[in-house]
Amino acid sequence: MAATLKDIAIITGFSITTVSRALNGYSDVNEKTRLIIQTAAKKIDYVPNILARSLVMQQSKTIGFIITGLQRENIKDSFNYEILCGISDCSTKLQYECVILSTTTSKQRNKTYTQLCSERQLDGVIIQGLKMDDPYLHEAINSKIPCVLIDIPVDGDNLGFVTSNQSESVKNAIKYLHIMGHRNICYVNGSSHAHVSKIRKDAYLKSLQECGLLYKKEYVVNGDFSEEKARQVIIPLLLNHPEITAVFCASDIMALGVLRAARELGLNVPNQLSIVGFDNILLSQYVTPSITTIAQNPYEMGIKSTEILIKLINGDNSVVRKHELINEFILRDSVSQLFS
Amino acid sequence: MAATLKDIAIITGFSITTVSRALNGYSDVNEKTRLIIQTAAKKIDYVPNILARSLVMQQSKTIGFIITGLQRENIKDSFNYEILCGISDCSTKLQYECVILSTTTSKQRNKTYTQLCSERQLDGVIIQGLKMDDPYLHEAINSKIPCVLIDIPVDGDNLGFVTSNQSESVKNAIKYLHIMGHRNICYVNGSSHAHVSKIRKDAYLKSLQECGLLYKKEYVVNGDFSEEKARQVIIPLLLNHPEITAVFCASDIMALGVLRAARELGLNVPNQLSIVGFDNILLSQYVTPSITTIAQNPYEMGIKSTEILIKLINGDNSVVRKHELINEFILRDSVSQLFS
DNA sequence: CTGTTAGCGCCTTCAC
DNA sequence: GTGAAGGCGCTAACAG
Numbered sequence: 027m028a029a030t031l032k033d034i035a036i037i038t039g040f041s042i043t044t045v046s047r048a049l050n051g052y053s054d055v056n057e058k059t060r061l062i063i064q065t066a067a068k069k070i071d072y073v074p075n076i077l078a079r080s081l082v083m084q085q086s087k088t089i090g091f092i093i094t095g096l097q098r099e100n101i102k103d104s105f106n107y108e109i110l111c112g113i114s115d116c117s118t119k120l121q122y123e124c125v126i127l128s129t130t131t132s133k134q135r136n137k138t139y140t141q142l143c144s145e146r147q148l149d150g151v152i153i154q155g156l157k158m159d160d161p162y163l164h165e166a167i168n169s170k171i172p173c174v175l176i177d178i179p180v181d182g183d184n185l186g187f188v189t190s191n192q193s194e195s196v197k198n199a200i201k202y203l204h205i206m207g208h209r210n211i212c213y214v215n216g217s218s219h220a221h222v223s224k225i226r227k228d229a230y231l232k233s234l235q236e237c238g239l240l241y242k243k244e245y246v247v248n249g250d251f252s253e254e255k256a257r258q259v260i261i262p263l264l265l266n267h268p269e270i271t272a273v274f275c276a277s278d279i280m281a282l283g284v285l286r287a288a289r290e291l292g293l294n295v296p297n298q299l300s301i302v303g304f305d306n307i308l309l310s311q312y313v314t315p316s317i318t319t320i321a322q323n324p325y326e327m328g329i330k331s332t333e334i335l336i337k338l339i340n341g342d343n344s345v346v347r348k349h350e351l352i353n354e355f356i357l358r359d360s361v362s363q364l365f366s
Numbered sequence: 367m368a369a370t371l372k373d374i375a376i377i378t379g380f381s382i383t384t385v386s387r388a389l390n391g392y393s394d395v396n397e398k399t400r401l402i403i404q405t406a407a408k409k410i411d412y413v414p415n416i417l418a419r420s421l422v423m424q425q426s427k428t429i430g431f432i433i434t435g436l437q438r439e440n441i442k443d444s445f446n447y448e449i450l451c452g453i454s455d456c457s458t459k460l461q462y463e464c465v466i467l468s469t470t471t472s473k474q475r476n477k478t479y480t481q482l483c484s485e486r487q488l489d490g491v492i493i494q495g496l497k498m499d500d501p502y503l504h505e506a507i508n509s510k511i512p513c514v515l516i517d518i519p520v521d522g523d524n525l526g527f528v529t530s531n532q533s534e535s536v537k538n539a540i541k542y543l544h545i546m547g548h549r550n551i552c553y554v555n556g557s558s559h560a561h562v563s564k565i566r567k568d569a570y571l572k573s574l575q576e577c578g579l580l581y582k583k584e585y586v587v588n589g590d591f592s593e594e595k596a597r598q599v600i601i602p603l604l605l606n607h608p609e610i611t612a613v614f615c616a617s618d619i620m621a622l623g624v625l626r627a628a629r630e631l632g633l634n635v636p637n638q639l640s641i642v643g644f645d646n647i648l649l650s651q652y653v654t655p656s657i658t659t660i661a662q663n664p665y666e667m668g669i670k671s672t673e674i675l676i677k678l679i680n681g682d683n684s685v686v687r688k689h690e691l692i693n694e695f696i697l698r699d700s701v702s703q704l705f706s
Numbered sequence: 707c708t709g710t711t712a713g714c715g716c717c718t719t720c721a722c
Numbered sequence: 723g724t725g726a727a728g729g730c731g732c733t734a735a736c737a738g
Contacts, residue, residue, distance in 0.1 A: 028484040030731055041709045046733065056707060073484045077417050077426060078731035082714045086417065088465075098451045098665045101648055107447045111438045114468045123486065125428075125465045128454045144368040144413045146463065308441055312652045325438045370715055381725045386717060396723055418715035422730045 029070040037066045049074070086147040088123045089113075089335060092139075092162065094155040096128040102253075103279055103307055105324045109154055109176065112328020120336050122149070131160055139165035150335045152176070152328075157219035172338035174331045178221045179348070186334040186347040188327050192222060195320045195353040196229035197236070199274060199302045202355070204237040207364030208272040208300060212245035212263060214256050214284060216276040226276045226304070245270070249280040256283030257290075264291060264299070271300060271364055278303035278310045281317050285360075296362035306356055315359035323351050369412040377406045389414070426487040428463045429453075429675060432479075432502065434495040436468040442593075443619055443647055445664045449494055449516065452668020460676050462489070471500055479505035490675045492516070492668075497559035512678035514671045518561045519688070526674040526687040528667050532562060535660045535693040536569035537576070539614060539642045542695070544577040547704030548612040548640060552585035552603060554596050554624060556616040566616045566644070585610070589620040596623030597630075604631060604639070611640060611704055618643035618650045621657050625700075636702035646696055655699035663691050 031049075035042045040063060048055045048063040049072075066072075080086040091113055093106055100106065110126075117124045127142060139162045143151060150172035156163045158178075166173045172184040180187055203211050213230045216223040227246065234241050247263055249256030256275065264270060264287065275281040281303030285295060293299045295315055303310055306321030330349045337345035371389075375382045380403060388395045388403040389412075406412075420426040431453055433446055440446065450466075457464045467482060479502045483491060490512035496503045498518075506513045512524040520527050543551050553570045556563040567586065574581050587603055589596030596615065604610060604627065615621040621643030625635060633639045635655055643650055646661030670689045677685035 032731075042731090043710080043733080044708055046731095047708090050733085054707060059707080071480065073481045075421075075487065075731050076485045077420050077487050078714090079733075080714095081415075081417050081421060081716090081731080082733050084714075096451055096454055098448050101444050101448065104441050104444070104447070107444070108438050108441065110466070111436055111468075114436055114466050118468060123465050123467075125463050126450070126454050127463075128451075128458060140411065141413045145416045147415065147417050308649065309652055312649055314654065371717095372715075382716085383718085383726080384724055387724090390717085394723065399723075415715050418730090419717075420730095421715080421732090422717050424730075 028075070029067075029072040030075070031072075033070060034063060034066050034072060037070070038062055080147060084147075085149050085339075087121065088125060088146065088148055089117060089332070089339075090125050090127045090143065090146070090148045090151045092127045092129055092142075092151055092153045092156070094129055094131075094157075094160075096126070102282075102309060103277075103305065105305065105307075105322075106154065108324035109328040109331075112325040112330075113152060113332050114328075116329045116332035117336075120332070122332075122336060127151075129162065131157065134161045140169060140171075143169070143171050150174070150339045152331045152335055153178075157217070158221055159219060172335055174335040174338070176327055176331060181347075184338050186331075186338055186345070186349075188330045188334065188349045188351070190322050190327075190351040190353045192225050192320075192353065193229040193232075195304075195355065196226050196274070197233040198355055199304075199320060200230060200233035201237060203272045203274065203300065203302065203361065204239065206272075206300070206361055209239060210245070210267070210270045211239070211272040211274060212247070212260075212267070212270050214247055214249040214260060214273060214275040214280050216249065216251040216280070218248060220251070223276060230274065249275065249277075249283065251277050251279060253279050253283040253286075256280035257287045258283075260284045260287045261291065264288070264293070271298075272302070272361070273299065274302045276304050278305040278307040278317060278319055281319070281360075282309065282313065285313060285317070296360050300361040300364075302361060306354075311358065317360045318358045319356050321354040321356050323353075326351055368415070369407075369410040370415070371412075373410060374403060374406050374412060377410070378402050420487060424487075425489050425679075427461065428465060428486065428488055429457060429672070429679075430465050430467045430483065430486070430488045430491045432467045432469055432482075432491055432493045432496070434469055434471075434497075434500075436466070442622075442649060443617075443645065445645065445647075445662070446494065448664035449668040449671075452665040452670075453492060453672050454668075456669045456672035457676075460672070462672075462676060467491075469502065471497065474501045480509060480511075483509070483511050490514070490679045492671045492675055493518075497557070498561055499559060512675055514675040514678070516667055516671060521687075524678050526671075526678055526685070526689075528670045528674065528689045528691070530662050530667075530691040530693045532565050532660075532693070533569040533572075535644075535695065536566050536614070537573040538695055539644075539660060540570060540573035541577060543612045543614065543640065543642065543701065544579065546612075546640070546701055549579060550585070550607070550610045551579070551612045551614060552587070552600075552607070552610050554587055554589040554600060554613060554615040554620050556589065556591040556620070558588060560591070563616060570614065589615065589617075589623065591617050591619060593619050593623040593626070596620035597627045598623075600624045600627045601631065604628075604633070611638075612642070612701070613639065614642045616644050618645040618647040618657060618659055621659070621700075622649065622653065625653060625657070636700050640701040640704075642701060646694075651698065657700045658698045659696050661694040661696050663693075666691055
């Protein structure tokens with residue numbers, strides 16, 4: 027059995043209250059008394075029971091990380107892992123604990139967001155990977171529990187979000203392809219349920235316009251953020267439209283699928299087909315050819331999310347509810363200059 | 367404010383006690399009463415406060431995952447990530463929550479293992495990645511808190527461990543190299559602080575013997591589980607011992623380092639130098655040449671650890687404290703047949 | 707400066 | 723079947 031305040035009170039002869047105050051650094055306690063109490067506490071290895079403290083203080087010093095896609099199948103994409111590293115590092119530093127709440131759309135029907143949060147008295151939540159129509163998203167936005175979303179813009183007193191300059195990044199990528207001489211650039215989008223998909227597609231459209239290129243509806247396909255799906259949808263597109271010389275993908279995972287498709291179709295990358303990805307996953311630099319891509323900084327996203335969340339929790343007025351990170355465009359070998 | 371038992375008691379007119387019993391499925395309560403209470407509970411969205419329950423029941427339904435190396439730098443190795451997926455999946459299923467306790471050797475000096483566990487009233491702990499001389503290891507073994515270690519054999523009432531047939535796997539790999547005609551096989555070991563390093567090295571020695579090969583001390587070097595370190599130590603070894611035709615590495619990460627070193631030395635892999643790794647990290651199949659390696663199953667390790675831990679927590683006598691998973695030897699392109 | 711009292715939300719005897 | 727009382731370990735008024 028772990029030692030309690032009561033034990034110290036008995037040993038030292040002071041009341042539980044005094045012991046509590048002494049240990050918590052209150053100023054209205056005799057320094058001599060404090061010393062006696064601290065000594066006794068150390069002697070019996072006293073450790074405060076955070077559960078009990080949480081119960082009375084109505085805050086648990088615990089945040090939740092709600093995440094979809096925490097699955098071994100998603101190994102190729104370390105996005106979630108890196109965010110987790112950031113959250114873990116930052117929350118530890120700020121004296122919070124973090125519980126992992128891995129969820130799926132179906133799990134969300136069994137237990138509501140509010141249930142999840144209130145049974146553990148979570149002080150706040152960071153959410154990553156929810157689809158736009160997931161029940162938790164709506165609940166989180168309407169809840170009073172402080173919450174920070176990753177890559178989903180929201181507005182509200184106890185809401186915040188962290189994202190990156192995706193739109194600009196996509197535009198840069200398309201413009202780069204344009205400068206390299208490409209005129210027929212198709213776009214493999216991610217799942218329509220993801221908010222980023224909309225953002226990135228809009229940016230694609232806008233940049234076509236800015237480059238003076240015509241938007242063709244059939245040039246946009248949905249790869250569902252899946253390597254295999256991307257492969258499947260790009261093959262007919264490339265077959266039916268041999269004029270296409272470049273593919274922009276909303277994720278590197280899908281770029282891998284396109285790369286494979288190209289290989290199957292006997293198209294040389296980058297000479298006959300150029301590819302640009304998004305995410306800078308580890309593999310993008312290891313496959314042949316290495317993939318030109320847009321690098322996000324998920325670790326920093328984790329850090330920032332946690333910082334904002336904890337400020338929200340503490341009602342810190344200095345909090346800036348939105349934070350946008352700057353992506354980096356990484357040139358590699360999957361794009362070629364086109365001469366015509 | 368979340369609803370409490372008291373709220374339900376007031377609404378229904380029953381006592382808090384009865385409400386508690388009704389909701390917890392006790393048999394000594396009138397079914398009609400139970401129905402009334404359940405209805406009221408649902409109506410006001412009652413969710414039990416696990417913190418309060420934990421306080422009185424003296425168990426938190428929370429396990430901790432103590433992990434070293436949860437850092438973005440370790441992205442290439444998804445071992446930790448996969449274990450986490452397994453723990454998360456299994457603990458959710460068994461109605462436990464999991465908190466991430468990322469630690470380092472230096473952090474362990476600030477807060478003891480017991481502090482960490484007792485302040486959060488953790489019911490049990492899974493430990494991964496500790497060095498043999500880390501303070502937490504010693505503490506965990508002597509603690510009464512149920513604990514499952516990954517890849518560190520321990521013995522004790524509330525201890526368990528999960529590992530794989532590493533020794534056998536290493537032997538198979540060495541024998542394979544032997545069969546392929548290699549006679550001068552060197553070994554790049556991991557950090558000496560890791561328990562697996564000892565196991566794997568012993569297996570290397572034993573299999574040399576079984577193959578009738580001579581053990582040369584200078585053939586064993588320490589790559590510290592680091593790509594760069596492995597590269598640095600293998601270069602002089604290969605230069606001084608041109609007779610070496612094969613390198614066995616205690617991790618794929620180090621195999622990558624050796625691969626790079628070979629390239630720098632102008633040695634063709636596998637024609638002039640064969641390499642075998644350990645772990646089957648994602649990259650091992652993507653680099654050129656792809657690396658022949660020993661595949662572990664970290665996800666399953668996470669699952670098994672959690673199962674064992676929760677049995678230990680519940681004093682389940684059916685618990686088997688040790689579990690050994692079977693690794694798979696994956697043949698790829700980094701080993702060649704040697705003719706002499 | 708210190709102690710008394712009360713209560714966070716819940717569960718568990720023990721009476722009735 | 724149900725309720726009253728007590729306590730898990732801690733903090734927060736309020737007295738003194």
